[in-house]
Amino acid sequence: MIVGFAAAGTRARDLVDGARTLKMFGEYEPVRAEVADVPHFSAHADAQQTIDWLREAPAPHTTYLVKGEPDAAATLRDRIDQELGWTAVVPRSGEAVLVR
Numbered sequence: 001m002i003v004g005f006a007a008a009g010t011r012a013r014d015l016v017d018g019a020r021t022l023k024m025f026g027e028y029e030p031v032r033a034e035v036a037d038v039p040h041f042s043a044h045a046d047a048q049q050t051i052d053w054l055r056e057a058p059a060p061h062t063t064y065l066v067k068g069e070p071d072a073a074a075t076l077r078d079r080i081d082q083e084l085g086w087t088a089v090v091p092r093s094g095e096a097v098l099v100r
Helices: 011-016 047-055 070-084
Strands: 021-024 027-030
Touching: 011 021, 047 070
Parallel strands: none
Antiparallel strands: 021 027
16 A cells, blocks of 8 residues: 655655566565555645745745655745745755755
8 A cells, every 4th residue: 555645766656657566675576466556645734734834934044845746846936935925946956055
């Protein structure tokens, strides 16, 4: 049973997408299970809940969004900018930021 969101590039996503084999410990193993996807069973806040939570905080110099799918992170970045007036950034993969 895959409970919650299965991100692209993970074994969970591969199973949800119907993979017949999975690479584990350097070897490909056959999937010998029935896979059930339960995507709406997540403990993570949605975008509106995140905006509501941020609204209660003092505005930071910059907000960095470092989790989530790229398109969803970009959409949340834009909402933070538009709704809160904050500078929000989705760093590129491998980008380093000095936080003081």
